[in-house]
Each structure stands twice: as structure tokens, then as C-alpha cells.
Amino acid sequence: MTLVALSTASVYPESTAHGFAWAAQVGYDAVEVMVGVDALSQQTSALQQLSEHHEMPICAIHAPCLLWTQRVWGTEPWGKLERSAELATAVGADVVVVHPPFRWQKEYAAGFVDGIAALEESTGIAFAVENMYPWRASQRRGMEMYLPSWDPSDHEYANTTIDLSHAAIARTSVIEMAERLGDRLRHIHLTDGSGSAKDEHLVPGRGAMGAEDFLAHLAARDFAGHIVLEINTRRCSTRAEREADLRESLEFAREHFSVPAR
Template sequence: MRVSGTTPRYVSPSEREIPVALSTASVYPEGVEAGFAIAAELGYDGVELMVWTDPVSQDVRAVERLAHRYGVPVLAVHAPCLAVTQRVWGADPIERIRLSVDAADRLGARTVVMHPPFRWQRAYAAQFRDEVARAGEVRGISLPVENMFPVTRGSISTVPYSPGFDPTEVGHHAYTLDLSHTAASGSDALAMAERMGDRLTHLHLTDGSGSTKDEHLVPGRGNQPCAEVCELLADGGFAQAGGTAVLEVSTRRCRTRQERTALLAESLLFARLHLAPAVASDELPVGSALPEPALR
């Protein structure tokens, strides 16, 4: 890894770029269609479909029509595993995993993002590791498990996930690294990325200030090593393994579509800049011209 500010980074045009997607959750309180529209307008490579209480997000045919209308592919599906989505696609969490894989397969996505089980889901927790390992095998779909964070109320902090908020403590076939969650949990994001190793196949690129709240700031506006994590992945095997970076940013306080679009444009620019594959200046042949950073 080359830490930003220590070694100049120049784009290597010969290496594969990491796709950058927009989470449809990033346009909340607008709906799924707004996610496709903004992704198309700004030039994102695709979207991550957050399946939640928005009826359109639960309707695979409707999502297929949006992808066709806007020319924006669905690169990942986020399974309905939030506290507010425990009844979406039924009450059985194992069945929700299978339906999420079905949806991803129909939409052409190769990734289904998973959260660890809640502590009260004891039977589900006992099956979770094996189920996520095999659920997508037949269809070639990966189910990377996401790092989470404790929930703090006043002076009391609890971990609502089983067995904990750090999925590397259990061991899974694939991981999602969320940089707002590392901030909220007080985790070292770079150390977690190193523990995930080549099983880190999905990035939720966002930021946090170190508050115990899950802030989902625009990358670069908090205290997380967003640039360093991006550069670590850009210089490694993340792209070759089919990895995707997803901007999962809170824009709920934006008063207009224009404000929301501006934040998501800034987020995309950050991603394009820091996820570009690079070579150090001392690795270039003597007398060669330096490639320009890939900003688009």
C-alpha cells in the first residue's frame, strides 16, 4: 500500500479499473428510481440495490425496467437484513437470503451484501455462516458479510449482532468493508482491511467522524482513511477478483435534488481519484511521461 501524501500516485492506464456504484440508499428519502436517475446523470458504473421498505426495491421486475430505462446495471443487491426490513420478503431470514440471491441473479448482479444476524435470531445465527457460504455457489454469486458497530444509548453500549460486529472474528468466504461502520465502532479500518485480506470483495465507500452514530458522510469529510483504503485496493487484487466500490452516503438532509446530486458527484470524484490503479514515479522508465490522473 502507498499511503496518500508519501509517494506520488500516477494512474496506470493498463490495469483494470474498479467499478464504482451508487447505493440506492444514498438518495433517501427519494426512491429507487432517483438512485438510477442520479447514477446515470453522474456516470456511475451501476447501482447497489438496497432492498428495504420502498415497494419498488422489493419488485424485481420494476427494478429491471429502471435498469433498462436508465442504462444503469445493478452491480449488487443489499439483502433486507436491517432492523426495519425484518418482514420484507417474509419473516424467515434464511428464505430472505435465498430470495436475495434469486433477485441478484435475475438482475445480473454477482454480489449480495449481508449483515451478521441479530442476537435474538439464535436459530438463524447458528446456520448463517454455512448458509451464506453455499447460497450463491450454484449461480456464482458472492455474499460478502459486512462489518457492523455497537449501538450506544447514553452511557450504555451494546452489540446487537451475533457473535459480534466484526465478521473477521468468525471467518467468512467474503467480506464487505464499510467505512462509516469502522468509524462508529472505533475500529482501525486499515487493520480490518488487512484481516479481510483477499476475501475483501466489496467496499462501502463512505466516512465517519468517530461518533458512535452511523453517519455515512461523503468520503473525505470524516476521519477515516478512505483514500488509503482505496489505494490499498487499487494497488492489490481487488479489481481482478471482481471487487466493487459502492458509495453509500447519507443525503437525507439535502433539501433539493440539486444538493443531493452535488454530494454524490463529490463522492464519485473522490472514488475515481483514489481507486485508479497507480504506479509510483520511481517505477516509471527514465524519460517517460507521467500519465494523467483518471478524473472523469
């Protein structure tokens, strides 16, 4: 069964604990934990307690591979992925979301594709490599900042993630990317973007990515992975505003992830 989950990143700057509470209150099926500077996100026992208290399973762990989490669990990238797999196993998650290496991580990038495959074989966890984007300082010019590629369909990863906000920056069709990935598409970060150079993570339906068509496309092809809402609610000035965005996102996912009548 496809779970509709909430990323704890969606409630930032509130804590990981708040992420579980919001997911339970609004009615999500599960949680994806963003491992970050919040100490709770790094602690197995704390996450187990939050999951049990809120009766909210953890479906995925997002490895600490963002710019602002580069020093979480040290600076050695393979060690961070191994710890992410250990955490996933302990809390019952079956997916670790990972970004491709930055271009300055040349040694890590050189062995990335084979290293991910080896980790999957040794841990039994799916490492779903996420699409990123060229960094754009303007509307016309971009710079490749990820190796071996920002597009996971360029390589033979067994498991991948599509993020609609990232695809908006790259100005690429998520339906076409999904077609290229086929059964290797394991995980979705459902959000939206306008096509600007900013990683907006809009509520799905508020951008230009055709999120409703993408969900219908997935449903028609019997997608059985996780759909995780990863939106930006930092501009919400009240709890009521944040709840409204989280609820609208969940309702959008459930409305549009449906198989057309035949």
C-alpha cells in the same frame, strides 16, 4: 474492472427509481439496490426496466436485513436471503450484501457462517457479509448486538464487505480490517464517519476514517471488487445539494482509487 457504483440508499427518501436516475445523471458505473419498503426495490421486472432505461447495470443487491426492513419478504431470514439471490441472478448482479444476525436471532446466528457458505455454493452468488458495530449509548460503553460477531474478519466467510461508517462507530481501522480479510474482501461501502455513536454515512473525506488512504491501499493491492457509495443525503434541502454530494463522492472515489506510480 472495479466498478464505482451508487447505492439507491444514498438518495433516500427518494425512490429506487430516483437512485437509477441519479446514478446515470452523475456518471456512476453501476447501482447497488437496497431492497426495502419501496415496492420497486423488490420487483425483478421493475429493476430490469430501470437498468435498461438508464443503461445502468446492477452490480449488487443489499438484502433486507436492516431493522426497518425486518418485515420485507417475510420474517424468515434464510428465505429473505434466498429471494435476494434469486433477484441478483435475474438482474445480473454478482453480489448480495448481508448483515450478520441480530443477537435476538439466536437460531439464525447459530448456523449463519455455514449457512452463508451453503447459499454461495447453491446459488453461485457471493454473499458479502458486512462489518457492523457495537451499539453505543455513550462514548465509552458499547453492547454487542450482532452474532456471531459484528466483525467479519472473526470468521471464515468467503466474501465480505467493509463499510467505513460502521467501522467509525466501532473505532476500528479499515486498513487493518482489510489486511485481515485479504482476498476475502469483495465489496466496499465507501462513506465516512466521525467516530460518534451514530451511523453517519458521511460523504467520503468529510469524516475521520482516512478514506483516501484506504482507497489507495486497496488500489495498491489490486482490489477488483465493487466500490459502492453509500452516503446519507437526507439533509440535502435541494436537488442541487444532493447532486453536489453525489458528484463529490464519485470524484473522490475515482481520484483516490489509483495505483501509485512505481
